Amino acid sequence: MPAKYVIHTEQTANRFRPLSKSGVIAWEEGCLKCPVCVKRQCVYGVYDKRGVDSRQMMDSIDYLCMNCFRCVQNCPKELIHKSLNPEYVAMGDYHWSPDIISRLWYQAETGKIPVSGAGYPGPFSGPGFDSMWTDMSEIVRPTRDGIHGREYISTMVDLGRKPGYLLFGEGNKIGDDRPEVISIPVPIILRVPEFGDLSELTFEGWARAAAELGTLLALEPGRISPFVGQKASSLMPVLDGSNMDTASIPEGIRIIEVPDQDGFQEVLDWVNDSFPGALLCVRVPMAEGMVEKTLALVQAGVSIVHLEGTWDGRWQDDGKRFVKDGIRAVHLALVEKGIRDGMTLLASGGLSMAEHVAKAIICGADAVFIDFPILIALECRMCRRCLKELSCPVDVAKAEAQWVAQRVINLVGAWHNQLLEVMGAMGMRDARRLRGEAGRAMFFEELEESTFAEMGEIEEGVELE
Ligand code: SF4
Numbered sequence: 232m233p234a235k236y237v238i239h240t241e242q243t244a245n246r247f248r249p250l251s252k253s254g255v256i257a258w259e260e261g262c263l264k265c266p267v268c269v270k271r272q273c274v275y276g277v278y279d280k281r282g283v284d285s286r287q288m289m290d291s292i293d294y295l296c297m298n299c300f301r302c303v304q305n306c307p308k309e310l311i312h313k314s315l316n317p318e319y320v321a322m323g324d325y326h327w328s329p330d331i332i333s334r335l336w337y338q339a340e341t342g343k344i345p346v347s348g349a350g351y352p353g354p355f356s357g358p359g360f361d362s363m364w365t366d367m368s369e370i371v372r373p374t375r376d377g378i379h380g381r382e383y384i385s386t387m388v389d390l391g392r393k394p395g396y397l398l399f400g401e402g403n404k405i406g407d408d409r410p411e412v413i414s415i416p417v418p419i420i421l422r423v424p425e426f427g428d429l430s431e432l433t434f435e436g437w438a439r440a441a442a443e444l445g446t447l448l449a450l451e452p453g454r455i456s457p458f459v460g461q462k463a464s465s466l467m468p469v470l471d472g473s474n475m476d477t478a479s480i481p482e483g484i485r486i487i488e489v490p491d492q493d494g495f496q497e498v499l500d501w502v503n504d505s506f507p508g509a510l511l512c513v514r515v516p517m518a519e520g521m522v523e524k525t526l527a528l529v530q531a532g533v534s535i536v537h538l539e540g541t542w543d544g545r546w547q548d549d550g551k552r553f554v555k556d557g558i559r560a561v562h563l564a565l566v567e568k569g570i571r572d573g574m575t576l577l578a579s580g581g582l583s584m585a586e587h588v589a590k591a592i593i594c595g596a597d598a599v600f601i602d603f604p605i606l607i608a609l610e611c612r613m614c615r616r617c618l619k620e621l622s623c624p625v626d627v628a629k630a631e632a633q634w635v636a637q638r639v640i641n642l643v644g645a646w647h648n649q650l651l652e653v654m655g656a657m658g659m660r661d662a663r664r665l666r667g668e669a670g671r672a673m674f675f676e677e678l679e680e681s682t683f684a685e686m687g688e689i690e691e692g693v694e695l696e
């Protein structure tokens with residue numbers, strides 16, 4: 232049995248006070264001046280420690296309060312209230328919601344799995360990955376001593392070309408048709424997000440994290456500084472098609488990504504000449520026609536295809552279709568043609584939670600890219616001020632490379648543990664076996680169709696008896 236893959240997480244403090252979900256409002260008017268005020272009874276000493284963070288103009292009470300509601304309930308004149316923090320509520324957008332952002336902050340700070348309490352208070356179903364439930368039937372027989380116990384769960388995946396069988400030549404030596412793969416110990420590849428207040432320090436930190444995790448960092452060649460270049464084996468240069476200037480790409484890279492474009496064979500030859508031995512990944516927009524494109528690429532000899540969705544987890548040409556459905560469509564078409572096992576399918580687009588990794592793999596991806604989570608791990612609030620060239624409220628660009636690296640390691644460590652939890656509960660012991668295992672999940676649309684389709688549709692104006 233191989234040595235266990237362990238991600239070494241470490242508490243890594245925030246540089247700025249995180250925005251808290253709620254705030255305390257304490258009125259003075261009508262105060263009875265009780266001999267022992269409920270504020271003095273706060274077991275966390277929140278009122279005694281109260282102060283103002285002058286750098287961020289924040290009242291410390293909002294982030295120190297542990298939400299026990301003791302003071303709120305015990306004030307005889309009901310002068311103390313808790314309310315939602317409007318700054319928190321306004322954070323992010325419909326996809327990168329305040330809850331998702333604050334959970335990513337927590338995981339990057341602690342390396343731990345966020346626990347929200349007993350039971351699940353959320354909606355029954357939702358868009359995208361939220362309409363998919365994983366089969367946790369083995370949770371009644373969890374591994375005997377937890378996810379880090381004796382029962383081995385492998386999260387390693389292979390990127391590249393895998394022949395269906397090996398041919399042995401003279402002297403029982405393996406012939407020319409041998410596998411060409413890179414193995415990464417976790418099915419997560421880091422990818423530079425579309426925007427952010429980024430600097431060389433940020434890229435350095437992300438490259439360090441990728442190297443330490445044993446995975447890859449996908450980034451444009453122009454962002455490869457001499458330091459980042461030292462981590463060549465952990466880099467995945469991403470070319471955009473219009474600029475094929477590769478001067479900054481260091482020797483020793485193992486994989487390179489190019490867009491799907493006309494004259495593809497020339498690009499393939501050029502990559503083979505310029506970077507002998509490096510694997511080629513072709514990026515295909517997640518949009519109508521991607522199935523045909525992917526089939527054509529694989530039949531032309533491409534071994535790694537990256538389906539690129541949008542920042543909010545949808546198809547690039549249709550905001551009503553989700554990454555989950557795109558991965559399934561392409562995976563099933565490849566299975567139908569009998570060419571799925573020889574290639575690797577990667578997916579990106581809006582993955583914001585650890586469960587999305589497991590769900591994307593069940594839909595048919597071998598591994599996924601995460602982009603904005605590695606920015607949010609650096610305290611980003613998704614305010615998009617950097618897009619307007621305004622100052623960043625948390626100075627992401629100034630963060631030290633080591634801090635950046637550890638925050639991302641913590642985040643991936645927490646996601647890795649959640650992946651182990653999910654796989655353990657499903658009775659799966661290998662991420663490679665989880666790929667395309669749709670029988671391990673239920674899809675809301677399919678259940679709805681199979682349960683209610685035969686009942687027909689209710690015409691407008693018809694009343695049920
Ligand atoms: S709600 Fe609880 S923790 Fe918060 S200030 Fe009041 S007593 Fe302290």
Ligand code: SF4
Nearest residue numbers: 428611612615617623
């Ligand atoms: S916090 Fe705002 S300005 Fe800073 S990186 Fe994030 S989106 Fe950009």
